[in-house]
Structure formats: structure tokens, C-alpha cells
Amino acid sequence: MEETERNHIIHKIGEGVVTPLGFTADAVYAAIRRGERGGVLHEGTFGVPEPFFASILDKTHLRNSFSALTDFGCEGFTHVEMAAILAANQAIEEANIAPDRSDVQFILSTTKGNVDLLEYNPYEPERPYLWHTAQMVADFFGNPNRPIVASNACISGCAAQVEAFRQLRQGTCKYAVVVGVDMLSKFVVSGFQSFKALSPELCKPFDANRRGLNLGEAAAAIVYTIDKEENVPAGELIPEGWAIRNDANHISGPSRTGEGLLRAIQAATHGHDATRIAFINAHGTATPYNDDMESMAISRAGLTHTPVNSLKGYLGHTLGAAGILEVILSAHALRDHVAIPSAGTETPGTVAEINICYNTNDTLHQQDANAHSIQGDHFLKLISGFGGSNAALLFRIKQ
Amino acid sequence: MNYNFHIESHCRITKELVRLNDETVCRNQDGQDWLGDIYHAIGMQYPKFFKMDHQCKAGTLAAELLLHDKEFDRENVKAGWGIVLMNSASSLDDDRRYEETIRDTGNYYPSPAIFVYTLANIVTGEIAIRHKIGGESSFYVFEKFDGEQMLDLAERAFADTPDLDTLLCGWVDYDASVPDVLLCLLQRDENGAEKKLSVDKINKLY
Structure with missing residues (x-):
């Protein structure tokens, strides 16, 4: 393999999004700017006894959209596979690449894939295995390379992007198709309920009265490539720094001091001018511990005044899709020179004081007027998860 | 062509035996609680072990064997150490156990x-908590073990x-009651191990 030349830079050339707020990145971004929220109260959904708030895809719409892609309908595909393929297809079409080329590498981010098949599996026995889901996606596009699955709890979507950046740098591929997906099920919802992690209302990221998270279903995809900077069009997204670090503290609780996330932020932003960071798109799950931990890490990193937002109030915590979905939406916002206000936040209150973006007026039509206009051409994506893992990704929008 | 690291040591755990580098540490006698037997055989003292699922037990045992030095620093977080693991079954062994607890509405x-x-x-x-490893931690899933990958x-x-500087890297799988672990301790080394020889060695160890 050949080391890619130093003056070549990685950049995004395609994106795809499938969420309850829309089936393209543009549609979802527009819905969020209008202040739409995907979370609703579910009673009896998936056979879960306790009610829960979640942002759930319309499966008829999913099947119809998927069927429109194929000559054979949606028979034989699970919802996870359909959503992942739909998102990947949008990204590949926008990138205008032939996905069956040998220099295209597929990387799937998922935490639970087809786990609902453990209850009843009408397919082959390998179907619940995550590598099988990745293979279904790669096979759909006729890709000859063995796909990679990044399964790193909630940071999977960012971990998958890090592996894509590494492969592009190393020259093992010319195009990386990074696809993130997770659907909800009795398995996932009951588990988060048993953890007492779900909010009994729509979630309130970074709020003093936050009571937990809302889950969400989504798929999101990005195609990255590597090229000379002069060939990168203005407005395109360029990863500048990235790091994954462990708290070495607890498997299910974040570090109280934000240790691992702080070290990830320091490594990802090393050598970069912090004043160019327009905003931080935090994980912001709205659990008491996560949001306090992030506030500690952001504050200790000296970014107390940098605007911080969370998108969880719009789409919920979308697990394996989150790290990809939120990068796509943040890039749209940065191109528009705004930081999207955190939906659901009324009174910011975290253990360390940070600059939370939120709406001071709940009137939806005033949402845009309240979007925080920002300075700078970079944003920082933060994400943390079970297993003590944390990731920080620094991106720039080409001017 | 050489890697940017060398293989310092390696540990293999299968259904039959445990090997550290080229020496057999212990063999499975009755198979009732094989991972528990290994824990006792190597004199490990870490009560948290008994809370873990099988995949975590298997990986934790292999890491313990590789880092068995009594002088090993388990107090201070080591930012220069990382963990990169992979397997085929992700957490499906534990997933199946969890699914049984929610299957029946009456139970x-x-x-x-x-x-x-x-x-x-x-x-x-x-593993990060046990040995205070604060660098990268990543997990990947592939259909089969592949030393080159x-x-x-x-x-x-x-x-x-x-x-x-140092990476615990390997395959940690547990599926259908079968542990399948090959964990390596890798050290950064700019004139590191020759690629083809290393891949052959790792595939042979597996």
C-alpha cells in the first residue's frame, strides 16, 4: 500500500440521512430549523409494557422508499438493512462514485444491528451477526471488499469515521462509505428502561431539570475521499483532527471529571486554533451524568465560552447512527453560520458552566431568529458511551 | 515491508487450553466453568471478574496473563496505552441471555x-479499568479471524x-459456549516486525 501524499486532504463528497423527520439530509436539516421534534409517547410499541418517549421511523414509508430502489421490493430485508442501504445509496449517488469498485471500502457503525431477530428469526441463523448486516449492505452495492463493522457503543459512528480517515490516509482505499444505523426494539428499549436512563418526557439536554434520554431510530451515511485541497469545493466538510480515549473508570457511568473526553478533545484539537471553533456539537443525551461530564470536559479544555448544542431533542439518541447523523447536520448548520439551538432546553444547568445554545422563546416560527449566529469555520463533535469510550472530531468547512 | 510495531507477547485461550507465548498455562479438565478455572489457575484476585459476561471474562483473563508482572502499574492512567479488539459474535452470547429476561410478558x-x-x-x-489504560479503545466485528486484518x-x-506506545490488540470472541481469544501486546517500533512473517506467525498462533 502507498502512503497518501501529505498535501492530500480527506473530505466529504456525499451524505445520506433516514430519520422520522425526513428521508434526506436537506429535509431533516430544514425540519430541525423549523423546530420539529421526532419524539412522541409510545404505549405498547414493540410489546414494551412501560410507556416511553422515542423518535421512531414510519416503517411503511421506509419499505416504500426502499422498494423504489430495487426491482424486487423489500422482501427479504430487515428494517435495519433497508434504512442503512437507503442512507448509503443517497450518499453514494451524491458522491457520484461506482460502489462496486475495489477502491471503495464500506464501514458500518451499529451497536445492536438486527438484535430483534433473537426473539424470532425467519431468516438464516447468521442474520443477527453484525458482520452479516455489513455484508448485506456491501453486497447490495456489489462491493468486492470485506466490510468493517465499528461497534463501540454510542461512539460507534465517530469510531467508524476515524477508521475511514485512517484508511484514506494510509491509501488502502480511495473512497470510504461510512454507514451508521440502529433501530429500536423491545430489547433496546427495555434495556435502557432497566437502566433508568429514559426520560418520562421529551428530553432536555443540559437542562437543570433533565431527567434522562429519548431513544431514536435513524440511519446516516457519509462518503469520504482524499484529494488535493485545491480540488475540494467550497462548503465541503474536512476532518482536521480526531481522537478516541478511554476513561479507564467505569463500564456504564461516565467519568465525573470528564477525564477521557478531555484527553480526546486535547488530542483532536492539538495544533489547531481554538478561536476558530464556531460551536461544539456535544453528545448531550440529557442524562444527568452524561451532560455534567461533558460540561466538565469542555470547561477543563478551556472552551467555556464556545457555543455548545445537542441535537438529541430533535431526533433522540440514535445510537450507532448518532456520530454520523449529527456530523452531517452540524455541517449544514456551520455552512449557514448558525449553531442550532438545543431543543428541549429551558434552563441550562450543568456542574460546570458552559455556553449552551437554546431557545429563549418557544414559539416555533421564531426558531430561526433565535438560531445562534456564530464566528469561525470549525466545529467540534463530541461523543461518549458505555465501556468508558469517548471521541472528539474536529471538522472545518472549506471557505 | 515492516510494521511500525513489534509483537512483545501473545496469549491464546480456546475451549481446550490457555497458552502464554509458547507455553501452555493450563488445560480444560471438566469444562464446567472453564473461565472460572483459568481465573483460579493463574491466581488472579479481582472480584469484579465474577460480575462479567463470558466475553469480558475471556478478554480480561488474556489481558491479565499478558500483564502479569507484579510491578505493573494499576494505579495511574496510562495515556500511551490503547486497546483495539475485534470478534465475530459481538456481544450475542450476552444478548441471548438478556433476551430471555424479556421474552415472556408473564415473566x-x-x-x-x-x-x-x-x-x-x-x-x-x-480491561481499561483493570489496567488503567487511557488511550484509544476500539472494537470491530468481522466474520472470521484474519491476522493480516x-x-x-x-x-x-x-x-x-x-x-x-503500547497496544493490546486481538480477537476476543465468545459464542455458543466457546471462548476464542488471541490477544497480543504490541510495542511501537519504527523498525518493527516484518509484515509477511508477522501475519504468518499470527495466523499460525490462531
């Missing part, structure tokens, strides 16, 4: 103690992370 008792292990990468967290992932992690 519905979702267990947080089991649910917490239904993520493939929890084993990286358990594993060493290439390690090479990319070293190339991309200047402050990474």
Missing part, C-alpha cells in the same frame, strides 16, 4: 446487570496516534 424482568454487557466493546472498558488495524492506530 418479564429486564436485568440491568445483564443488559450492560450487551455491547461488544464493554470488554475494552473492563488485525495487524493492519494496529498499524493504522499507531500511525495515526503519535502518543500511542
Whole structure:
């Protein structure tokens, strides 16, 4: 393999999004700017006894959209596979690449894939295995390379992007198709309920009265490539720094001091001018511990005044899709020179004081007027998860 | 062509035996609680072990064998150490156990103690906590073990992370009651191991 030349830079050339707020990145971004929220109260959904708030895809719409892609309908595909393929297809079409080329590498981010098949599996026995889901996606596009699955709890979507950046740098591929997906099920919802992690209302990221998270279903995809900077069009997204670090503290609780996330932020932003960071798109799950931990890490990193937002109030915590979905939406916002206000936040209150973006007026039509206009051409994506893992990704929008 | 690291040591755990480097540490006698037997055989003292699911137990045992030095620093977080693991079954062994706790409406008792292990990468967290490893922790899933794939992932992690000196890298799988572990301790070394020889060695060890 050949080391890619130093003056070549990685950049995004395609994106795809499938969420309850829309089936393209543009549609979802527009819905969020209008202040739409995907979370609703579910009673009896998936056979879960306790009610829960979640942002759930319309499966008829999913099947119809998927069927429109194929000559054979949606028979034989699970919802996870359909959503992942739909998102990947949008990204590949926008990138205008032939996905069956040998220099295209597929990387799937998922935490639970087809786990609902453990209850009843009408397919082959390998179907619940995550590598099988990745293979279904790669096979759909006729890709000859063995796909990679990044399964790193909630940071999977960012971990998958890090592996894509590494492969592009190393020259093992010319195009990386990074696809993130997770659907909800009795398995996932009951588990988060048993953890007492779900909010009994729509979630309130970074709020003093936050009571937990809302889950969400989504798929999101990005195609990255590597090229000379002069060939990168203005407005395109360029990863500048990235790091994954462990708290070495607890498997299910974040570090109280934000240790691992702080070290990830320091490594990802090393050598970069912090004043160019327009905003931080935090994980912001709205659990008491996560949001306090992030506030500690952001504050200790000296970014107390940098605007911080969370998108969880719009789409919920979308697990394996989150790290990809939120990068796509943040890039749209940065191109528009705004930081999207955190939906659901009324009174910011975290253990360390940070600059939370939120709406001071709940009137939806005033949402845009309240979007925080920002300075700078970079944003920082933060994400943390079970297993003590944390990731920080620094991106720039080409001017 | 050489890797940017060398293989310091390696540990293999199968259904039949445990090997550290080229020496057999112990063999499975009756198979009732094989991972528990290994724990006792190597004199490990870590009560948290008994809370873990099988995948975490298997990975934790292999890491313990590789880092058995009594002088090993388990007090201070080591930012220059990382963990990159992979397997085929993700956490499906524990997923199946959890699914049984929610299957019947009349017998519905979702267990947080089991649910917490239904993520493939929890084993990286358990090893990080035990040995205070604060660098990268990553988990990947592939259909089958492939030595070249594993060493290439390690090479990319070293190339991309200047402050990474030492990496616990390997395959930690547990499926259908069968442990399948090959964990390696890799040290950054700019004149490191020759690629083809290393891949052949790793595939042979597996």
C-alpha cells in the first residue's frame, strides 16, 4: 500500500440521512430549523409494557422508499438493512462514485444491528451477526471488499469515521462509505428502561431539570475521499483532527471529571486554533451524568465560552447512527453560520458552566431568529458511551 | 515491508487450553466453568471478574496473563496505552441471555446487570479499568479471524496516534459456549516486525 501524499486532504463528497423527520439530509436539516421534534409517547410499541418517549421511523414509508430502489421490493430485508442501504445509496449517488469498485471500502457503525431477530428469526441463523448486516449492505452495492463493522457503543459512528480517515490516509482505499444505523426494539428499549436512563418526557439536554434520554431510530451515511485541497469545493466538510480515549473508570457511568473526553478533545484539537471553533456539537443525551461530564470536559479544555448544542431533542439518541447523523447536520448548520439551538432546553444547568445554545422563546416560527449566529469555520463533535469510550472530531468547512 | 510495531507477547485461550507465548498455562479438565478455572489457575484476585459476561471474562483473563508482572502499574492512567479488539459474535452470547429476561410478558424482568454487557466493546472498558489504560479503545466485528486484518488495524492506530506506545490488540470472541481469544501486546517500533512473517506467525498462533 502507498502512503497518501501529505498535501492530500480527506473530505466529504456525499451524505445520506433516514430519520422520522425526513428521508434526506436537506429535509431533516430544514425540519430541525423549523423546530420539529421526532419524539412522541409510545404505549405498547414493540410489546414494551412501560410507556416511553422515542423518535421512531414510519416503517411503511421506509419499505416504500426502499422498494423504489430495487426491482424486487423489500422482501427479504430487515428494517435495519433497508434504512442503512437507503442512507448509503443517497450518499453514494451524491458522491457520484461506482460502489462496486475495489477502491471503495464500506464501514458500518451499529451497536445492536438486527438484535430483534433473537426473539424470532425467519431468516438464516447468521442474520443477527453484525458482520452479516455489513455484508448485506456491501453486497447490495456489489462491493468486492470485506466490510468493517465499528461497534463501540454510542461512539460507534465517530469510531467508524476515524477508521475511514485512517484508511484514506494510509491509501488502502480511495473512497470510504461510512454507514451508521440502529433501530429500536423491545430489547433496546427495555434495556435502557432497566437502566433508568429514559426520560418520562421529551428530553432536555443540559437542562437543570433533565431527567434522562429519548431513544431514536435513524440511519446516516457519509462518503469520504482524499484529494488535493485545491480540488475540494467550497462548503465541503474536512476532518482536521480526531481522537478516541478511554476513561479507564467505569463500564456504564461516565467519568465525573470528564477525564477521557478531555484527553480526546486535547488530542483532536492539538495544533489547531481554538478561536476558530464556531460551536461544539456535544453528545448531550440529557442524562444527568452524561451532560455534567461533558460540561466538565469542555470547561477543563478551556472552551467555556464556545457555543455548545445537542441535537438529541430533535431526533433522540440514535445510537450507532448518532456520530454520523449529527456530523452531517452540524455541517449544514456551520455552512449557514448558525449553531442550532438545543431543543428541549429551558434552563441550562450543568456542574460546570458552559455556553449552551437554546431557545429563549418557544414559539416555533421564531426558531430561526433565535438560531445562534456564530464566528469561525470549525466545529467540534463530541461523543461518549458505555465501556468508558469517548471521541472528539474536529471538522472545518472549506471557505 | 515492516510494521511500525513489534509483537512483545501473545496469549491464546480456546475451549481446550490457555497458552502464554509458547507455553501452555493450563488445560480444560471438566469444562464446567472453564473461565472460572483459568481465573483460579493463574491466581488472579479481582472480584469484579465474577460480575462479567463470558466475553469480558475471556478478554480480561488474556489481558491479565499478558500483564502479569507484579510491578505493573494499576494505579495511574496510562495515556500511551490503547486497546483495539475485534470478534465475530459481538456481544450475542450476552444478548441471548438478556433476551430471555424479556421474552415472556408473564415473566418479564429486564436485568440491568445483564443488559450492560450487551455491547461488544464493554470488554475494552473492563480491561481499561483493570489496567488503567487511557488511550484509544476500539472494537470491530468481522466474520472470521484474519491476522493480516488485525495487524493492519494496529498499524493504522499507531500511525495515526503519535502518543500511542503500547497496544493490546486481538480477537476476543465468545459464542455458543466457546471462548476464542488471541490477544497480543504490541510495542511501537519504527523498525518493527516484518509484515509477511508477522501475519504468518499470527495466523499460525490462531
